[in-house]
Amino acid sequence: MSVNTPNAERQIWIYTQMLRIRTFEERVKRTFTDHPGVIRGHTHLADGAEASIVGSLSGFKKGDAALATYRCHGYPLVLGSDPKAAMAEIYGRVDGLCKGLGGSMHLTDVAHGFLGTSGIVGAGIPHAAGAAWAAQIRGKEEVVLCFFGDGASKQGAFAETLNIASLWKLPCVFVMENNGYNVVTTSAQEDANAAAGEPLSIKAKAFAMPGVTVDGTDPLAVHAVVSEAVARARAGHGPTLVESKVYRLSAHGNIIAPPGVPLHYPEHEAITVFGNSAEYEAALRGDPVPRFRGILVQNGILTPEHAAKITSEVDAEMQAAVDFALKSPFPTLESALQYNYA
């Protein structure tokens, strides 16, 4: 146990947040079958990455900021956003976090430090560095957490930003959630480091910043690594690249189809494209949510009764989110024109 190990209460909090993300997203997924047509466009789930998300955010302080991608449901739930408002956004309703204008790919909750999400791969990485520069100027030891996928590290924006962030010693932690895939392309098919058997965190070397690879399915391991990087950033020593290894347990997103075709979640690409169900099933056996619950029970931190109580509370919370979002009205048509300019 390192100095960075959260206490028992905090570990239960971490588990609860992981379960909240999982349950929320199960509700998102179920909406496609329970309420066809209610969710439109493209949604992307974080199942399999909950430990990474919560472990990364568990040291988040008021004044810190986080930015992420289209795969963005998990972070705001941990930071304190109301799941009712998050679900209402995904349903395009007026009570949504973004008033129904942004949808699933663009959840934003500035009041809780969740500054923005871009649907363009890699585009959020410089945004995070910009927010970190702002924090550096303010001088209040605030940090910015920047979440993106492994695929995004192949964008020019990644290289350009990591160079500047390191050069300027920006208080930023770059958390690359490496789920092994960019849609249907494996890391080894698109990344020279991966193809050479190197960890993706080695990219940090090109930018003279620390690069660490961590098991992203272990929330305590992620917490330890990210909180050290956060401490470094707060102390003014600059950014870190954290490669957090996860596996996404759903397909990249729901199917892409024109209007009239009912949307749904297909099976994972490991199965549908590569015929590799063994890989997928192994990942499923390592599912971080039940695994962490098992560890907490085994360590005597959580009793089975307490775990069951958390489950039923989270179920009720997320059911309420669905009920609320279904009842929330659509925004007025005028509001479609409202926020183009400040």
Added chain:
Amino acid sequence: MANMPYIAAIDAGIHQEMRRDPSVLYFGQNLATTENHEFVKEYGHNRVRVTPISETAEIGIAVGAAMAGFRPVVELYMAEFMLVAMDQVTNEAPRFRYMSGGQVKVPLVLKAGYGFACGWAGQHTGTLTNLFAGVPGLKVVIPSTAADAKGLMATSIRDDNPVVYLHHYLLTLEHGEVPDGEHLVPFGKAAIRRAGGDVTIVATGWTVGLALAAAETLAAEGIHAEVIDPRTIAPLDLETILSSVEKTGRVVLVDQATRHASVSQIIAADIVEHRFSSLKAPILQVTAANTTIPYSEPLEASVLPTAAGICAAVRKVCA
């Protein structure tokens, strides 16, 4: 003739050219990641490759390969993804022939979908057609039928210039009759989708269908609309549009883009400059509202052009 969806017709156009010309390459993200991919099986990995998510490199590599004698087709999926590589698209690919005094040519096709207004919200729904149309050296193609999807793709590949081939995502599964065998649709030749003498409607992509639906409604009211689909906006077949205007004297221009980013602006200006005296009423434009596309369904519908909106505009110019 074969009945097939628009999306399959695009592939048919690529196949047609890859079979006859070994210099045609096809690459992009998330394609050809297994040996079962139909293009890999037929043409092999030398010509068909998956790339990382690196649009600047993908398009820049296409420019280099084109200068070195190949004909790359880059799969970009969504037109927005070209924006991260805008320099390569608008200030590299179309410049090298000119700047080299005609020594090199840059024959490449940037294949991208656009206009996916079905819940894809602010960053994936743009109608970016006109963004590329004003760039000398670039050609811009917007097929609205399955047959054109094939024929214009084949022509794009044979063209010796960089071509932005923009297929409309809402038309993906629309079926149509597509000619078997070699099929080429010339650039700069508009299609008159419906003949009529009372009013000229010019529409592109998905809005061609809206214009045709509107024309049907209007015919029942005794107004006979001519519906013109330019098919390529660079080059733009002004001649066909102007001769229709000479006949009708009334014009409604339809575009899914926001007004000041639309092709209809260019067409309107050219009509006014060249056929001012033929006009019997002001030109009306039916475009998207000046806004980012909202996610919420009723809001999204409210900011897009509609058949009813086209009918209303036509009634106004015919009043």
